[in-house]
Amino acid sequence: MAENELQTALKQLHQALNAANPSTAPALLSRAKLALLKLNALIPGPRTPQAHLLLARETLELGALISIRLQDAEGFERYFQQLQPFYSLPQQILAREKSNSSKITGLYLLLLLSQGDYAGFHTLLETLELAAAQAGKGGLEEDQYIQYPIKLEQALMEGSYDRVWGATKRERVPSPEFGVFSQSIIGTIRAEIASCSEKAYASIPISDAKSLLFLDSEGSVVSFAKERGWVARDGRLYFPQQNAESANAANDILVTSGTVIENTLGYARELETIV
Template sequence: MSWIAFVLASLGVRFGLTSALRSLLSSATSSTASSSSSATKQLEPKQQLHPPTSKATTAESPTMSTSALQGTLSQLQTTPPPSPQKIATLLTTAKKQLLQLKALLPNPSTTPPILHLARQTLETGALLSIRLQDPDAFTRYFQQLLPFYELPASKFKPAGDGQRSKVTGLYLLLLLTKGDYAGFHTELEGLEVEMGGARGAGLEQDKYIGYPVKLERWLMEGSYDRVWGATKKEGVPSEEFAVFCEVLIGTIRSEIASCSEKAYPSLPIANAKNLLFLESEGSVVEFAQGRGWVVKDGRIYFPLQQGEEMRTEKEILVASGMVIENTVGYARELETIV
């Protein structure tokens, strides 16, 4: 019996140890689970400190973009105007703001207030481009303004005419300075059609459009003295027109100089001063040297005419013979045709 008791006691000890081990393992597992759950609970608030940003919160509202563009436009329209570097920076900013508003070109969804603001911004950019003496930039602004000018009045009618008359007149004057008479008349005919045929004659009565119209007519007539008088300060509609007028006078002066080279062997400096619309005889000498003319004893000698006078008599006879031979040949061909 003692041996049996010993075996039972040993088995009880083993079972007791096993249960004890099981209890220890279960408690350790439960404590680990509880610690992990508590750690998870501590991490959750940290994850909520930086929630994902939605697109709606980062996108700029149309009201904010409109107010920003209005602020940029007010800076561009200050008197006196900003420095050229500042103007270029502000114009770049204004174009970006127009893109944000999707108003760089008019579309059916654009509201009239934004259309008015966009047109006003582009017109300001066009006028400031002339102050910067950048005709290419002015031309680009004018091309961007055309879709706004072509909008029907039922969809968009700005207060007054805005700056359209002024910008259009400047564009016509720019075409004259380039000698693009075909483009000038194409643009003018478009304006006449828009005004309704019979009212086209009223374009000359417009302060800004009528100015280049008169200049073009005087240029065709050869009335350069009237053009010269109209380009002086008191005859110019605005400061922007004066910039292009200086270029136009330079173009006219070059045309007169080319004609003078072919028409005269030489000219007195005093006569050349009046003919070329120059202020002083010193300006005449400087202009003559720039074109390669010879200034001697108070006169200007044109090298082209001197070269023609130096041709030998033999060369003149040969040239005359060729003309006579060609004329006789044309006459014989005409007889054959008849």
């Protein structure tokens, strides 16, 4: 009986995942997890039948993906952690051919990146590389879902914000779920560029700031400026002046900051021209 209930709930969950608004999914997930509890399969055990393991993994993966669609980061993290015991099972016990483990792991890496948790990002990446080596699979170079956050992190570390901006475009993400993080990633870019701008310049034109910060209107620029404590006057943004001590300490990074800004601004202007 419980298995039939679970199968029915899973079918409806797949439909909810493909719907534009998966608002019915949380109730369906509760039903599915209750059925798993009845089957004693919510946590894998040595006596759990393989068929039940497959159903449990499918349920939790759907929960993770639906959480992303609902922009529920905490829910996604819970499902990711619940999936780890299933992902750690040997291949002969639970095959991975029909699993979304790669996609969900890539999404979790992207979540860590959007939160600025670089330590957690690299810890998980090292764990994945070690597991791949132990399984005799070599590196992760062929995995598009893992490579996507890796390349974004590299671009962020290099200050190549134009590459990050381009990579968040809908046509460049490996699946629609990855696009959910675009605004978070762009928010990170804006904060980095804003910090560089404050160090490199006394003021810049609002029109340049619009392109530089990837904002869609000068009104958005002014709103953003107020949040940063900048002053908008006579078509320019004025940054708070550094005192002499902090200015001297920042001298060694001004050239780098200016280069980053010029490169990003040039790309943004080109993008506006194309659009």
